[in-house]
Amino acid sequence: MSRASGKIQSVLIAGPTASGKSRLALELAEACDGVVVNADSMQVYAGLAILSAQPTEADRAAAEHRLYGHVDPATNYNVGAWARDAGEVLADLRRAGRIAIVCGGTGLYFRALLGGIDDMPEIPPAIRAAWRQRLLDTGPEDLHAQLLQRDPEAAGRIRPGDSQRVLRALEIVETSGGPLAALQRGRGLPLLDAARSLQILLTPPRAVLRANIAQRFDMMLAEGALEEARVFAAIPGALAGTAGKAIGVAELGRYLAGQCSLDEARERAVIRSRQYAKRQDTWFRHQFDAQWQRLEAVSPIHRSDLIAAVKVG
Structure with missing residues (x-):
């Protein structure tokens, strides 16, 4: 029996930035031969592999990832475009009998998955x-x-x-x-069957999240975020579009322009990221219903239970 004919066809993993979503998604994908599908509005853009925390080459070697870095940064991508792209990916995975592990922090993308976003017209x-x-x-x-x-x-x-x-x-x-x-009546067609999905919302304590955010930005700097910001700024139209709003782009750009120190740029980016995480947390708490399993931390027991649920399903 293929996976698509069993109970669980998809796993949805949402949560604020730096909450551990990508790590959990990769672990489930490796254990269940799943495919990680991006649901983050900044991780769709090319040129932001480090600053938007896209999967590393090692991550991509360990499991297949879709809808990461596939959009020109000069393009203003939106939830309607993502829904069309995601619909095609999910249909492909269903035909192949593979589990879709949809992972990200953009609440509207998850709403679109579950039918809460109407199909917007193509703009001439x-x-x-x-x-x-x-x-x-x-x-x-x-x-x-x-x-x-x-x-x-x-x-x-x-x-x-x-x-x-x-x-x-x-x-x-x-x-x-x-x-x-x-x-915007919230009557769109769902992209997947909610009854055949696991819905997980990661909700780390605020102190943990704040520490994670600072540590992750330091890692980004160590991995080459400064050079990435320099190259990104030279892409025609990139700074003027939605991708130019990615956290770290403007802050590191000010440092590169000699307008602040690197420490100041780093501090501004960390503060902005913490503010964004707070807004995400508020949105998820008010918009996600009881179908979402809320986890402050993913223990080994939780991880084993999730893997078992997908495999048995």
Whole structure:
């Protein structure tokens, strides 16, 4: 009997940054001949292997990984694009009878997996180019004013300074001809069968997470994050897009420009990462239901139980 015909078809592992998701996913993939599928919005981008903590060459040799580093950093990738890519990967794995181990920290990606995101329209290139040119010409405040006229409800939810979300909302409103809320009813088609999945949310104590974040950024620096930031900044369009918001890019860029010391850049990146982890934790606590098994730490017993559940399933 293939795995796909058994009870468990997928394992979902979510949690804040530096919570140990990737390590657990790799261990399960090795034990169960699974494939690790990325569900992190920054790990999709090429050029950020170190700063976004993508799998190492050793990780990739130990188990197959999909949807990591496959997007041009000048491209503004979004949850709709990820859902389309992930749907194709998950369908491939089902046909092959292999376990999908979906791992990441982007809550909307998991919502899309389970059917909570509606299918957004493809944005015509001309509309996308026009709004991006207007942002360059007139600035984010003008774009937010335009959104306020066209879709007051969406404008009320999006900060004027959040230019990427304002842009996305304007693109969708113009493409669809209606308000954003009409397309956000949470009635999308699920990409997998939740009843045949294990859903795990890692929730380390805050003190542990803070220490992990600092230690991981120091490791990134030791592994070449500074040179990666230098090379990334030279990629045409990379800093202007979503990928340019990856933690460490701006901070190390300021050091490279002689605007601060390396210690200051490191401290700013660690603080920003801790703030991001706090927001992730809050989102998961409020959005994930009781189907998610919450673990502060993954003990050897937990790990054995998870492996057994997948294998028996």
